[in-house]
Amino acid sequence: MNIFRKYTRESLKKNRTRTLVTIIGIILSMTLFTAVIEGANSGIVYFRNMVVEAEGGYHGYVSEVNNEQLDKLKNNSDIDKIAYLEDLGVAKFDSENAYKPYIRIAGMSENLENLAGVRIKQGRMPENENEIIIPDNILTNGGMSFSEGEEIELALGTREADGMTISSYMAISEDTEETLVNTVSKNYKIVGVYNRLSYELDSRESASYLALTVDSNATSIDENVNVLFTVKKISDYDKIASKLETDLGVDAVYSHRELLGLYGVLGGSAIADTIKAFAGFLIALIVVGSVSLIYNSFAISVSERTKQIGILKSIGATKKQIRACIRYEATVLSLIAIPIGIIIGCLGMGITLYFLRDNFSATSYGYSDIQIKLVISPIGLVLATIICYITTLIAAWIPARRAIKITPLDAIRQTTDIRVSPKQLKTSKLTLKLFGFEAMMAKKNFKRNKKKYNFTIISIAASIILFITTSSFCAYADRAIFSQFKTLHNDIYYHIWQDWDVKALANDLSKLDKVDEIGFLYDTESFLFDINDDYLAKDCKKYSQDLNNYANKQYVVCKFMDDEEFNELCDKYNLDSSEYYDSNNIKALLKNNLSEIHNGKNYRYNVIDKNLKNFDINIAADKLIASDEKEEMAVNQIKKDTAFKVGACIELDDYILYNNMALVYPHSMMNEVLEQKFYGLYNTELMSKEIFVKAKDHKKAYSNIEQYLIAKGYTSSGLEDARETLEAEMMMIEIVDVFSYGFIILMSLITVANIFNTISTSIMLRKKEIAMLKSVGMSESGVRKMLNYECINYGFKSLILGLPISVALSYVLYKISSLNNVFNYVLPYRSILIAATSVFIVVFVSMLYSNSKIKKENTIDALKNENA
Incomplete structure (x- = not known):
C-alpha cells in the first residue's frame, strides 16, 4: 500500500497547478461550511444569551413551595442552582390603573437576580429587608413617581373575598368585592426601578405590581414561595421536570420554554429552527457547488492517469487498491485544505459578527445589553469537517468509478474516451461555409468528446443555476422582510x-x-x-x-x-x-x-x-x-x-x-x-x-x-x-443583506473557479490533439479561432440549459417566500444578465489562459507527451 501512496504523492507534486486548484476548491468549500455552521451556532447562542439577560437564566420553577419541598430541591442531584421569591403580602396604593390597585412585596433569595433576570433601570438593588425596588410599569401604567430614597408606608395583607383567600397573582374580578385582611404596617425605602420580570414570573393579568426586597426569612418560609432552578444536564430537562412533579407532590413544574427551546428542548424554538433551516439550505447549495468544483479536478487527475492506472492494474493492482489510492489523494488534499478553511471561515465570520454587533444589539429593542460574537462550537467544526470531507470523497469517487471499470488494455491504449463512428463525426456543410474550417474542427471535437463536452455544458449550467438561485433566494428573503415594515414619517x-x-x-x-x-x-x-x-x-x-x-x-x-x-x-x-x-x-x-x-x-x-x-x-x-x-x-x-x-x-x-x-x-x-x-x-x-x-x-x-x-x-x-422600533427592523435587514451578499460573493467564487477549472483543464487535456492540428498546418490564429468558437458554443449551450432551470427554481423560491407575504413575481433579470456576462468572460479568460499555456509547449514535445 505504501507504494501506491507514494505514487499518489508524486503525482500531486508533479501536477502542482491542478493540485493547487483542487486545494483552493476544498478551502473555499470548508470556509463556507465553517462560516455557515459556526455563524448559525453563534446566532442561536446570541439569542439564548439575550433571553437569559432579559428574562433570567432559570430552566424551570415551582410555585407555592414549603420548607420540606425546598429542601428536596436543594438536595436533588439533578438540580444545579436554585433561588426563590417569597411573597410578603400585598398593599393598596393610589394606582391610576383600576385593574391593578395593589403593590405586592416579594423577598429575593441569594442568586435570584441572575436566575430571574432582575435588571436595574434606575437606582440600585436593595441591600436589606427595609429597601425595595419597584417595576418600571408601575411608573408608566400605575402612576407612581420615583425618587431614590423616598420612603412609603404600606399596609401589607392578604386578599380575601367571601371568606376565601385570593392569590396575589389573580386578576381583579368585577363581580366580587374583596378586602385586605391581616394587614401589617411596614415602612420601605424605594432605592431603584427595575425592568419588569418575564410573564411567567410576573403575570400580566395580576392585580398587583411586583416590588422586590431582600428576603430576611431564609431559614423558615411559608407556602407562598416560587422556586427557580436550573438543571445540570439540560437535554434531560423533560425527564427531570416530570420526576420533580412526583417527588415534590406538585401539580406542575413550569418551564422557561423560550430559553429551553433555544437549547433544542421541549420542541425547540421558532428562532433556532429558522436559523437551522436556513443554514441547512445554504449547506445543501454549497455541497452542490463544491462537488461540481472539486469533481472537475479529480476527473482531470483520473483522466490524466488513466494509462498509469491501466499499468498498475496490469501488474496486479486490485480495484480496492486503486480506490484506496484515489481516496488517499482526497484525504491528503483534505488534510491540507480543511484546517486552512476552518481558520479562514472562523476568522471571516468572527470579523463579520464584530462589525454587525451594533446591528444585532439594536434588534433587542433595548431589552438586553448582550452583543453578538463568534462562539466556536467544537461539534460544529467536526460537523463541518465531516461534510467537507464527504463532499470531497463524493467528488473523487465519481470519476474513480469510471477509471476502475476500464480494462487494463483499454486504459493503456486510452481507447475508451473516444469511440465514435464516421457518421457521428459528420458535421453540417453550413458550419464550414459560415464559420470556416476551425469551427468545423471544433464541432467535430464536440462530437468526438461528447461525454466531456456534455459534462462541461452541465457543469457551467450548474454554476449558472447556483448563482441565480442563490441571488433569488437572498432577494426574496430580503423582500419578504421589507414587506413587513412600514415607512415612518415621524419618530x-x-x-x-x-x-x-x-x-x-x-x-x-x-x-x-x-x-x-x-x-x-x-x-x-x-x-x-x-x-x-x-x-x-x-x-x-x-x-x-x-x-x-x-x-x-x-x-x-x-x-x-x-x-x-x-x-x-x-x-x-x-x-x-x-x-x-x-x-x-x-x-x-x-x-x-x-x-x-x-x-x-x-x-x-x-x-x-x-x-x-x-x-x-x-x-x-x-x-x-x-x-x-x-x-x-x-x-x-x-x-x-x-x-x-x-x-x-x-x-x-x-x-x-x-x-x-x-x-x-x-x-x-x-x-x-x-x-x-x-x-x-x-x-x-x-x-x-x-x-x-x-x-x-x-x-x-x-x-x-x-x-x-x-x-x-x-x-x-x-x-x-x-x-x-424601525431602526431595530432596519438593522435586521442590514444583517440579512450582509450575510446574503457575503454568501453570494463566496458562491460566485466557487462558480467562477468551477467554470475556469472546467474549461481550462479540458483544453489542457487536448494538448496532444492541438499539437497534431498545428503539425498539419493549422496556424496560431486558426487554433485561437477554433477555441473562440468553442467558447461561444459552451456559453450559449450552458445558458440555454441553465437559464430556464434557474428561472423555474427562482419562481419556486418566490412561491415559498410569498407564502406569508403577497407580492408580484419579478424575473431576476439582473442576476441573469450578470450570470450571462460572467459566463462568457470567465470562459474566454479560461480559453486565453489555456491557449497561452499551450503556445509555450513545443509541438513535438506535446506530441510525445504521455501525461504524467
Whole structure:
C-alpha cells in the first residue's frame, strides 16, 4: 500500500497547478461550511444569551413551595442552582390603573437576580429587608413617581373575598368585592426601578405590581414561595421536570420554554429552527457547488492517469487498491485544505459578527445589553469537517468509478474516451461555409468528446443555476422582510383615548427639549363605504376573492390632521392645499393603500386607482345605528346626501395612517365636516387622538416627553418611540443583506473557479490533439479561432440549459417566500444578465489562459507527451 501512496504523492507534486486548484476548491468549500455552521451556532447562542439577560437564566420553577419541598430541591442531584421569591403580602396604593390597585412585596433569595433576570433601570438593588425596588410599569401604567430614597408606608395583607383567600397573582374580578385582611404596617425605602420580570414570573393579568426586597426569612418560609432552578444536564430537562412533579407532590413544574427551546428542548424554538433551516439550505447549495468544483479536478487527475492506472492494474493492482489510492489523494488534499478553511471561515465570520454587533444589539429593542460574537462550537467544526470531507470523497469517487471499470488494455491504449463512428463525426456543410474550417474542427471535437463536452455544458449550467438561485433566494428573503415594515414619517407617537385638549397638549410638548416638530390628529371610528366598481384598482379586484370580501365595500375612517402637517402632505403630492379648506366644497385626501393579513398571508395593495382625482365615495348610511330620535334624524339626513368628495389619492404607510382607508382633512375643517357630513351624529369626545413628533435625538425626546406626561398626571401608556422600533427592523435587514451578499460573493467564487477549472483543464487535456492540428498546418490564429468558437458554443449551450432551470427554481423560491407575504413575481433579470456576462468572460479568460499555456509547449514535445 505504501507504494501506491507514494505514487499518489508524486503525482500531486508533479501536477502542482491542478493540485493547487483542487486545494483552493476544498478551502473555499470548508470556509463556507465553517462560516455557515459556526455563524448559525453563534446566532442561536446570541439569542439564548439575550433571553437569559432579559428574562433570567432559570430552566424551570415551582410555585407555592414549603420548607420540606425546598429542601428536596436543594438536595436533588439533578438540580444545579436554585433561588426563590417569597411573597410578603400585598398593599393598596393610589394606582391610576383600576385593574391593578395593589403593590405586592416579594423577598429575593441569594442568586435570584441572575436566575430571574432582575435588571436595574434606575437606582440600585436593595441591600436589606427595609429597601425595595419597584417595576418600571408601575411608573408608566400605575402612576407612581420615583425618587431614590423616598420612603412609603404600606399596609401589607392578604386578599380575601367571601371568606376565601385570593392569590396575589389573580386578576381583579368585577363581580366580587374583596378586602385586605391581616394587614401589617411596614415602612420601605424605594432605592431603584427595575425592568419588569418575564410573564411567567410576573403575570400580566395580576392585580398587583411586583416590588422586590431582600428576603430576611431564609431559614423558615411559608407556602407562598416560587422556586427557580436550573438543571445540570439540560437535554434531560423533560425527564427531570416530570420526576420533580412526583417527588415534590406538585401539580406542575413550569418551564422557561423560550430559553429551553433555544437549547433544542421541549420542541425547540421558532428562532433556532429558522436559523437551522436556513443554514441547512445554504449547506445543501454549497455541497452542490463544491462537488461540481472539486469533481472537475479529480476527473482531470483520473483522466490524466488513466494509462498509469491501466499499468498498475496490469501488474496486479486490485480495484480496492486503486480506490484506496484515489481516496488517499482526497484525504491528503483534505488534510491540507480543511484546517486552512476552518481558520479562514472562523476568522471571516468572527470579523463579520464584530462589525454587525451594533446591528444585532439594536434588534433587542433595548431589552438586553448582550452583543453578538463568534462562539466556536467544537461539534460544529467536526460537523463541518465531516461534510467537507464527504463532499470531497463524493467528488473523487465519481470519476474513480469510471477509471476502475476500464480494462487494463483499454486504459493503456486510452481507447475508451473516444469511440465514435464516421457518421457521428459528420458535421453540417453550413458550419464550414459560415464559420470556416476551425469551427468545423471544433464541432467535430464536440462530437468526438461528447461525454466531456456534455459534462462541461452541465457543469457551467450548474454554476449558472447556483448563482441565480442563490441571488433569488437572498432577494426574496430580503423582500419578504421589507414587506413587513412600514415607512415612518415621524419618530414618536402618543396615542390618546381620553377626552383631552390635544391641541393644547401638543403645544406644551412642542416646547420640550429635543422635540423638533410636532403634530396631532383626531380620528373617527371606521364606517362602511360603497366604492364605485370603475374606481377599483386591479390588485384590489384580484385579491378580493382571497381576502373573502367585497372589493367595493370598504371601511373608512375620517382623520383630521394638524393643518401644518396637512399642508406638508399636500406639498408632497404636488397638490393645492387651499382646495381642502373650502367650506362650500368640502373634500379630502384618501389614504388608499391597505396591508391585510389573511390566512397567514400579508397582502399590500391599493383599493382605488391611485391616479384617480376628484370623485365621490358614499357612506353606507343604512349601516349607521341611531339610538334616539335626534340621531335617527341625522341618519336620515345622511341618507339623502351621502357623497364624500375625494380630491386625490395618497399612499402612506405610517403609524398615524395605518391599515384602514382614511379620508384625511385639515383639523380646522373638523367641525364643518362633522356638521355637514355627519349632521352632529358623531360625538368628538368619542374620537381617538394622536400626537406625532419629529426628533433627531428621538431617545432623549422620548425620555423628556415621558417625564413631562408623568409629572403632569397624564398616562404614558400610549407613548411609543416608533423610530427605535424601525431602526431595530432596519438593522435586521442590514444583517440579512450582509450575510446574503457575503454568501453570494463566496458562491460566485466557487462558480467562477468551477467554470475556469472546467474549461481550462479540458483544453489542457487536448494538448496532444492541438499539437497534431498545428503539425498539419493549422496556424496560431486558426487554433485561437477554433477555441473562440468553442467558447461561444459552451456559453450559449450552458445558458440555454441553465437559464430556464434557474428561472423555474427562482419562481419556486418566490412561491415559498410569498407564502406569508403577497407580492408580484419579478424575473431576476439582473442576476441573469450578470450570470450571462460572467459566463462568457470567465470562459474566454479560461480559453486565453489555456491557449497561452499551450503556445509555450513545443509541438513535438506535446506530441510525445504521455501525461504524467
